[in-house]
Amino acid sequence: MQQASSSLRTPASRVRGLGAAKSGTGHFWLQRVTAVANIPLTIAFVIIILMLAKRDYAGALALVAHPVAAILLLLFILSGAVHMRLGMQVIIEDYVHQEGAKIALLMLNTFFAIAMALGATYAILRIGFAG
Amino acid sequence: MAKTLTTKPGASARPLSPHLQIYKMTITMAMSILHRITGAALFFGTALLVVFLVALSTGKGNFALVEAVYGSLIGKLVLFGYTWALFHHMLGGLRHLVWDTGAGFDRLSRFQLGWATLIGALVMTGLVWLIFFIG
Numbered sequence: 001m002q003q004a005s006s007s008l009r010t011p012a013s014r015v016r017g018l019g020a021a022k023s024g025t026g027h028f029w030l031q032r033v034t035a036v037a038n039i040p041l042t043i044a045f046v047i048i049i050l051m052l053a054k055r056d057y058a059g060a061l062a063l064v065a066h067p068v069a070a071i072l073l074l075l076f077i078l079s080g081a082v083h084m085r086l087g088m089q090v091i092i093e094d095y096v097h098q099e100g101a102k103i104a105l106l107m108l109n110t111f112f113a114i115a116m117a118l119g120a121t122y123a124i125l126r127i128g129f130a131g
Numbered sequence: 132m133a134k135t136l137t138t139k140p141g142a143s144a145r146p147l148s149p150h151l152q153i154y155k156m157t158i159t160m161a162m163s164i165l166h167r168i169t170g171a172a173l174f175f176g177t178a179l180l181v182v183f184l185v186a187l188s189t190g191k192g193n194f195a196l197v198e199a200v201y202g203s204l205i206g207k208l209v210l211f212g213y214t215w216a217l218f219h220h221m222l223g224g225l226r227h228l229v230w231d232t233g234a235g236f237d238r239l240s241r242f243q244l245g246w247a248t249l250i251g252a253l254v255m256t257g258l259v260w261l262i263f264f265i266g
Contacts, residue, residue, distance in 0.1 A: 032231065035224050042221050046214075046259060053263055057194050060187055077180065084174045091171060116177045123184035130188075 158245035
């Protein structure tokens with residue numbers, strides 16, 4: 001409590017540890033968690049795409065319908081969508097200073113990330129359950 | 132805050148901080164810029180994957196159309212660029228994860244990590260496309 005006199009922050013504010021942005025280290029940490037996940041998932045994704053590249057329609061369907069490929073693709077797109085939303089958010093916040101445009105772009109960013117994640121999820125599940 | 136960032140006509144000329152064009156390009160600076168550019172490219176490139184998967188899930192005609200577009204020369208060039216961006220951003224991210232532990236900040240490590248990112252991504256991209264063309 002001795003420290004309180006040397007700081008303008010209230011003890012409650014310091015304990016919560018959320019800082020000026022009111023979100024603490026949540027953004028930073030989720031960026032790191034998804035970054036770590038993306039490394040093996042990216043390698044799996046590239047291998048799956050290489051396997052898909054030479055297949056015809058029926059062969060491509062069969063591969064994406066395989067549970068291992070389907071789950072790895074789902075993990076890649078979901079982890080990737082969260083990661084890219086956080087990354088693009090930082091880019092927007094760095095370069096767009098006009099408040100209205102910034103808020104609009106941040107919303108668009110979220111919409112795009114969710115659309116990509118759900119679009120891919122829909123397609124993968126549709127292929128998997130059709131078989 | 133935002134208003135002070137732009138110089139308006141008639142406003143007194145204020146000294147500006149040195150920016151990109153003032154400094155000599157270094158490998159860490161180049162990799163930092165490329166990390167952001169490849170990240171942004173991958174953001175939009177995700178649509179390539181989603182379009183492919185949705186086409187595959189919705190029938191033979193859509194699949195054939197996407198296959199023709201992606202398999203064209205321009206399509207292949209875009210996919211080659213996507214492959215490089217993916218590996219470059221992955222290795223650049225790995226470099227950042229090393230830095231997150233507090234390691235690799237000395238002059239030699241920064242230099243080596245930067246060049247390893249640049250060369251490693253080119254090698255991995257080349258390997259993948261070699262496998263595609265001969266496989």
